[in-house]
Amino acid sequence: VLHYEFRTYSIFPTAPLTVGGTQQATTSAPTPGANHVTIAAMNVERLFDTVNDPAIGDPVLTSVAFNGRLGKISQTIRNLLKTPDVVALEEVENLTAAEALAMRINTDAVAAGQPNPGYSAFLVEGNDVGGIDVGFLTKPGITASVTQFGKTTPFINPCDGSSELLNDRPPLRLNGSATRGGSTLNFTVFVNHLRSLIEIESEVSCGGSTTGGRVRAKRAAQANFLAQLVQDELTANPAAKIVLVGDFNAFEVNDGYVDVINAIMGTPAPATQVLTLTSDPAYPNMTNLVSLLPVAQRYSYVFDGNHQTIDHAILSSGAMTQFAGGGYVRVNADFNETLRGDFNRPERYSDHDPVYVALSA
Numbered sequence: 001v002l003h004y005e006f007r008t009y010s011i012f013p014t015a016p017l018t019v020g021g022t023q024q025a026t027t028s029a030p031t032p033g034a035n036h037v038t039i040a041a042m043n044v045e046r047l048f049d050t051v052n053d054p055a056i057g058d059p060v061l062t063s064v065a066f067n068g069r070l071g072k073i074s075q076t077i078r079n080l081l082k083t084p085d086v087v088a089l090e091e092v093e094n095l096t097a098a099e100a101l102a103m104r105i106n107t108d109a110v111a112a113g114q115p116n117p118g119y120s121a122f123l124v125e126g127n128d129v130g131g132i133d134v135g136f137l138t139k140p141g142i143t144a145s146v147t148q149f150g151k152t153t154p155f156i157n158p159c160d161g162s163s164e165l166l167n168d169r170p171p172l173r174l175n176g177s178a179t180r181g182g183s184t185l186n187f188t189v190f191v192n193h194l195r196s197l198i199e200i201e202s203e204v205s206c207g208g209s210t211t212g213g214r215v216r217a218k219r220a221a222q223a224n225f226l227a228q229l230v231q232d233e234l235t236a237n238p239a240a241k242i243v244l245v246g247d248f249n250a251f252e253v254n255d256g257y258v259d260v261i262n263a264i265m266g267t268p269a270p271a272t273q274v275l276t277l278t279s280d281p282a283y284p285n286m287t288n289l290v291s292l293l294p295v296a297q298r299y300s301y302v303f304d305g306n307h308q309t310i311d312h313a314i315l316s317s318g319a320m321t322q323f324a325g326g327g328y329v330r331v332n333a334d335f336n337e338t339l340r341g342d343f344n345r346p347e348r349y350s351d352h353d354p355v356y357v358a359l360s361a
């Protein structure tokens with residue numbers, strides 16, 4: 001199959017990808033320990049349901065396609081991620097779709113003779129014109145409250161001085177509590193889906209809705225906004241166990257335009273190394289999970305043949321005191337697009353690999 005996208009021709013082989021003559025292997029997370037609380041994040045790539053929402057002009061899936069997608073994600077969560085206690089989701093159409101996913105996972109687990117995880121879904125509608133939102137799935141053993149931040153927060157477009165909404169997909173905070181072996185762990189998870197990199201390199205600073213100056217300013221403002229949310233949490237409780245997860249649409253290294261990830265971690269690049277400067281938060285530097293992994297495993301996405309990390313798990317110093325492991329499950333980025341329609345296997349339910357973290361109670 002010959003494909004053309006992003007000004008590039010690609011050939012989709014009909015056989016599995018191979019490296020050195022060996023088929024790429026799907027990998028899974030380790031089985032959690034008895035005292036572990038597990039958190040995963042998944043970009044489920046535009047998970048739309050079968051109902052038309054004229055307000056967003058959404059794709060309307062057939063029941064076969066929708067159920068097939070739910071099945072692939074269910075396989076991933078149950079068999080590869082080992083049914084995490086908290087699953088953060090990006091790119092879900094609405095609460096109905098998230099609830100359908102939770103129900104499918106629970107039903108599939110029972111049918112497969114696995115323990116019923118009993119997932120419940122949380123999702124709050126955001127501002128994305130394409131109709132995608134962030135949400136959570138949680139198990140009954142997690143006491144959780146979910147709050148959305150920044151839905152109406154303004155952003156001043158530097159090109160024309162107009163006021164716009166900062167967050168297309170406002171972050172959700174889950175305050176959770178879990179007891180393991182007589183010990184209780186209180187933790188906080190923020191799920192995020194920040195502004196994409198599209199047009200960030202534009203040499204035209206102003207002159208249109210997606211020119212470089214506006215894009216860079218918005219990404220910097222989103223990084224500062226998220227850093228302030230973390231600062232608020234740590235001001236209230238300096239030992240808070242905070243984990244930021246999601247599709248940050250930003251690399252772990254400074255890209256020279258806006259140093260998004262390091263700004264959130266508390267180590268932003270200086271003004272001489274970026275086009276758009278971010279604030280330097282006062283809280284202790286956070287840790288990016290990717291920095292703890294072997295070099296060959298530091299990616300979550302493949303774009304034009306380039307392995308890169310745009311899906312992250314970032315931990316506060318308090319969370320690092322309980323850190324018990326984490327990484328990426330290899331189920332999407334390295335696999336053929338032709339597997340997307342094979343509903344009997346999990347690979348390629350999305351174009352992003354999921355990330356997971358385990359904390360000890």
